[in-house]
Amino acid sequence: MYDYDVVVVGGGIGGTAIGGILAFNGLKTLLVEKNEVVGGRCTSYEREGFRVDVGVHTFGRSGKGPLGAVLRMMHMEDAVEWVLARNPGPAQFYGGKFWKFPRELEKLVPDSDYRELIKLLGDLMRIEDTHKLDSVSLKYWLSQYTDNVLVHSFFNGICTMYFVVPYHEASAGEFVRCMSSLAKDMSTGYPKGGCISIPQAYTWGITKFGGDVKTGISAQKIVVEEGRVQGVELESGEFVSSGMVVSNAGIRETVNNLVGRKHFEREYLDYVEGLKYSMSAFTVKLALGKPVTHYKIVNSMTFEDPEEKFRAIAEGKVPEEVDLMVIVPSNYDPSLAPQGKQLIIAGTAVPRESFDKNREKWINNAMENLERMFPGLSKSLLWRDITTPKDIELLGGKEATVVGIAQTSEQSGVNRPKSALPIEGLYLVGGDAGGWGIGTEMAAESAINCSEIILREVKKAKG
Ligand SMILES: Cc1cc2nc3c(=O)[nH]c(=O)nc-3n(C[C@H](O)[C@H](O)[C@H](O)COP(=O)(O)OP(=O)(O)OC[C@H]3O[C@@H](n4cnc5c(N)ncnc54)[C@H](O)[C@@H]3O)c2cc1C
Incomplete structure (x- = not known):
């Protein structure tokens, strides 16, 4: 008999999201976060009457995307109130003026390149199997339409903002998925109360559905015996037993330090070492x-x-x-x-x-x-x-990465690190495994997908 069905290590977007979903589904859940507040890279602090985000965040699809889907899965859709980026909508600043791109690129690029740009934007909405483009670079895909430097640097600018990798490294499949979902949902926005209100809402979900949350204490070790997860050792020395552990602490930290390299095959260790961050x-x-x-x-x-x-x-x-x-x-x-x-x-x-x-x-x-x-x-x-x-x-985490494992043509979509690690009962969520999307949305999508894997396993175990 374990203390918990599942322990979640780390309270970023991915950790709080999966904690809430699993608690809602009846699993006895503990979330452990080393900082005093939840949110990780998506959190906020107070200074002199201002509530300030640690990053600089815009949320591509607001409540319509995976961040809202997590709340819907917990029947808590009203726990975050979104304000959309409208009146005025998003603007670009270039050459000392504000512009609405891509529409106003027409004034800046030759007609033939602008026509190709419009064709590309149309194609982008029609591609059904984006995974065929997972291993293709965004630069290569774009070059099939135009070589215009202005158009290329516009796409590179968007790509660097979304994925925090240059467009010659980014996956065209991931870019097309993100752009087309943004265009369909038309709901870029920001949560009332600042960034922190999203992970806070997920954390309320954990406690509302009977789980526990400990902040200000880190997990020192994920204990594995005979290839199976046994629980988590906290920095206080306390051991919490659990048949499943979901780590939101990043793939390298989880494999190399929290679990320990001796529990993994050489091939997997090399794979983890070779991954590239944003x-x-x-x-x-x-x-x-x-x-x-x-x-x-x-x-x-x-x-x-x-x-x-x-x-x-x-x-x-x-x-x-x-x-x-x-x-x-x-x-x-x-x-x-x-x-x-x-x-x-x-x-x-x-x-x-x-x-x-x-x-x-x-x-x-x-x-x-x-x-x-x-x-x-x-x-x-x-x-x-x-x-x-x-x-x-x-x-x-020590890579100081904005997003996590970079959404390059080697590491996106079908090529993304898997959430289920090669140890029974051990999973990874957040920006380092599974999911697709922009920043926080990829972390939330990763949590949704991982929760489905875990709930399937639980159902199978119950027969
Ligand atoms: C400057 C900046 C700008 C950004 N802009 C955007 C944007 O505009 N739009 C967008 O969607 N995204 C943006 N992002 C990215 C987004 O914030 C991240 O992709 C997302 O928050 C990552 O979530 P995660 O689930 O991977 O968790 P993380 O944020 O990595 O959180 C992991 C948590 O685990 C905890 N932890 C680690 N180890 C332990 C341990 N041993 N014990 C206990 N706790 C532990 C950490 O303290 C942390 O709270 C931005 C990020 C930054 C930094």
């Missing part, structure tokens, strides 16, 4: 004494050869104009800033080494770009926080 990021959070923009989301882009751009960054150069994803949480939910004030969060993908080497230049160039976007911004600045790759490491 890039890291830095974000700036700006608390403003008065509003400087009515936008909810703006992406600023520069149009130049994407591979050249990544090569220069890898060589240590910092772009004069830093591409930025800019979210204005208080324009979605005014309660996230004190009355009359505004919160802006902006961030960009960056290789960790490049940021660590040129920290001040990256930050200054990002600030200059924000000032170009919103003139007068620095005069209204009350305070500024910066989140660095080092901070992301504390929340999401």
